[in-house]
Every structure is written in structure tokens, then in C-alpha cells.
Amino acid sequence: MAKKLLVTGASGFVGRELCKHLVSTGYEVIGVTRSDRADLPPGAILHRCNLEKDFLGDSLLRDVDCIVHLAGQAHGKGGEDHQELDHFRQVNVDVTLRLAKAALDSGVRRFVFVSSIGVHGAITDGRPISEQAPFNPESPYAVSKMEAELALIRLFEEEGESELTIVRPPLVYGDQAPGNFGKLLKLARMGIPLPLGRCSNRRNIISLSQLAAFMAVCIDHPAAGNETFVVAEESPVSTSDMVRALRAGMRRSAGLFPVPQWLMSSLLKFVGKRGMYIQLFCDLEIDGSKARKKLGWVPKSGSIEQLEEIGKRYADSLD
Incomplete structure (x- = not known):
């Protein structure tokens, strides 16, 4: 039986490609999106839901093996009021925690949270960013992603046996x-x-197809559980x-x-x-050696x- 996966933000730039990749490799994919007219790849099941207002019920999460959480408020989207830290927190922190708690309550095996390399800052000076680099967010968006990461880590350490995987990509082309x-x-x-x-x-940047392929590894690889990865193409x-x-x-x-x-x-x-x-x-610059050593993933x-x-x-x- 194919594993059932749930992808939020499924109609977005990354979400569509991820759903396409997962369906092509045999997963049963539920794509969560605000629009009931979203252009999902054939084979993906569309579920319309506004995560800021609606709750994903137990029936939808039943037998879901993994949730990939892509939905969120991106930098520069919406009006000026959407660029304030409080708004980013409402969408990128509060909604994420509510979804993660639902995943824990339903016994979802793994929760993959897509964060941003921006949690480490916007500039490097001869020392590439690794997972151990200190947090240094420079925008409200990056601050909200950092806060979501920290809150998720506390939540998964305190409750249940579900696993948390955090992915921090750079610019996706x-x-x-x-x-x-x-x-x-x-x-x-x-x-x-x-x-x-x-x-x-x-x-260091990463192509859309490469990011989708890496997230597919994070869904299934035993060594990806309870780990954080910065990911990028090598050159x-x-x-x-x-x-x-x-x-x-x-x-x-x-x-x-x-x-x-x-x-x-x-x-x-x-x-x-x-x-x-x-x-x-x-x-x-980004040091993606952990993904290569721990997961065997070579972009x-x-x-x-x-x-x-x-x-x-x-x-x-x-x-």
C-alpha cells in the first residue's frame, strides 16, 4: 500500500513540483491549498483549506505517514500590513504549531518543516553556513521562521514519538x-x-527539481528524523x-x-x-555536507x- 502524504501549500511554486515528484514515485498525495481550483498534478488529491482559519480534522490526517509543511507567509507578499512581524508570526508560527499539534495527536510519523536559510542571516564572509551556524535573522520573515523552528523543536521534544525534520533552502530557481x-x-x-x-x-542556490528530490529523501530516509538540514547545490x-x-x-x-x-x-x-x-x-555560501554524509544525497x-x-x-x- 502506498504511503499517504499531506503537503500544505501544494499549489505554490515548490508545492506543485513536490506533489508531482511524490505522485510519480508512487505516494498517495493529499495537496492542501486555499483554492478549490488549484492546478495540482494528476493523481494528487486536492483538499481545500485555509490553515489560518480552518482545522485539519482527524479524518483527513488518519493514516497520514508524513506532513510536509510548505504553506506560509512569504516575504514581500501582500500589503504593507502583511510585512509586519506580528503578521508573519500569525501565519508562520501560530499556524505551523497548530498543524504540528494535530499531526502529533493523529500519530503522524514525521513532520517536515520547510524553513529558510535566512534564519542564519543574509551574508557570509568566507565561512559557509552549516546547520551549526548561529541564528541571525535580518527580516521579519526570517525571524518568524526561526521562532517556528524553535517552537517546533520544543513541541516535538515534549510530546509523542513523531519525528521532526527541518529543511533550510536558499534561493530556489x-x-x-x-x-x-x-x-x-x-x-x-x-x-x-x-x-x-x-x-x-x-x-549557493538550488533548483526547484533538486529541492523537491531532497524533500522526498527527508520524508522517507530513517536518518532524516529529528534532524535539520541546510541544502543547496554544491558549486x-x-x-x-x-x-x-x-x-x-x-x-x-x-x-x-x-x-x-x-x-x-x-x-x-x-x-x-x-x-x-x-x-x-x-x-x-552554504555547506551542505551534512545531507551528503547523513543521507547520501548528492545534488x-x-x-x-x-x-x-x-x-x-x-x-x-x-x-
Whole structure:
């Protein structure tokens, strides 16, 4: 009999890909989403539920082997009131704990919580982030993810025999990606010259398909229980590498011109865009060796090639 899994946020960018991957590998997948018109892959069972208001009843959780909790309030989504810490806490902490308690009460074997590398901060300075790195969240979103992690760990230590697994991904790239990668993709398509010619930062990222594959390992691997993992592709890339690859796929020239980094830092900070400077020019390196050693998971290489393919598909879809 196929194991029954429940995925929250199933209609989101990561959720759709995860459901597709899990269905293709033989799991029985229940996708929880706010919309009853969500585009889930064939074979996934849609369950409409607003986790902020509705309760997942015992009947739905009966015989569920694992819950993957992806739903939450993302940074930059919604109006200004949605960017306050209190709102992030309501969605990313309170809802998560309520769902986790329901999982414990129903005897769900494992609860996989998808957090963010942002709980460790937004910049590294020669020392890649590992699971042992100190917390240093710099945004209300990252603070809420950190608080959710800590509350979950206390809850699972105190109650029941269910296992908790925490995953902290960095920027996730792929077709139709939202957030910063989606903005970068559109910017690359515009073809305007960009002041990234001297940008040589080092950032570890992960493709959508690779993240879905890793989470599938976390669902089933015996050694993943009660563990935390930072996860990323092994070879870091720079922002300029990403733009070059995307534009190569779009059959465009790189269009990058050199500007001293100190000047870009001063200009962006002067206009109140310090966050943009960090995202475009600063390092965020990740040490994913724990996942390799403990789970035997080795991400596929070839970020540049995958970015080129994304650029090609994006350009073709607009032609």
C-alpha cells in the first residue's frame, strides 16, 4: 500500500513540483491549498483549506505517514500590513504549531518543516553556513521562521514519538519562479545593460527539481528524523554568472558593464536599497555536507546549464 502524504501549500511554486515528484514515485498525495481550483498534478488529491482559519480534522490526517509543511507567509507578499512581524508570526508560527499539534495527536510519523536559510542571516564572509551556524535573522520573515523552528523543536521534544525534520533552502530557481529569481529572470529578458561586470560574489542556490528530490529523501530516509538540514547545490555562482547564463539561453549577449562594487554599495544604500545590494553583490555560501554524509544525497551539478535552459524556455514562451 502506498504511503499517504499531506503537503500544505501544494499549489505554490515548490508545492506543485513536490506533489508531482511524490505522485510519480508512487505516494498517495493529499495537496492542501486555499483554492478549490488549484492546478495540482494528476493523481494528487486536492483538499481545500485555509490553515489560518480552518482545522485539519482527524479524518483527513488518519493514516497520514508524513506532513510536509510548505504553506506560509512569504516575504514581500501582500500589503504593507502583511510585512509586519506580528503578521508573519500569525501565519508562520501560530499556524505551523497548530498543524504540528494535530499531526502529533493523529500519530503522524514525521513532520517536515520547510524553513529558510535566512534564519542564519543574509551574508557570509568566507565561512559557509552549516546547520551549526548561529541564528541571525535580518527580516521579519526570517525571524518568524526561526521562532517556528524553535517552537517546533520544543513541541516535538515534549510530546509523542513523531519525528521532526527541518529543511533550510536558499534561493530556489526554476521556471515561473516568484520572488527574487523571478525578478532576475524578467530583468535578464529586458536586455538592458546591467552594472554587474565586476560582481564576483559566491551564492549557493538550488533548483526547484533538486529541492523537491531532497524533500522526498527527508520524508522517507530513517536518518532524516529529528534532524535539520541546510541544502543547496554544491558549486556557488555569482549574480553575474546567473545573468550571463539566463541571457545565453535567451540568445542574448551578457550586457554587463563594470562598476566598482563600493560605488554600487554607496548608490543603492543612498536610495534605500540596501537589501538589493545584499542580494545582488554579497556572498551567501552554504555547506551542505551534512545531507551528503547523513543521507547520501548528492545534488546534481550544472547550475549554469540549468539556468541556460530556463532562459531558453522563458524566451520561447514569450515569442
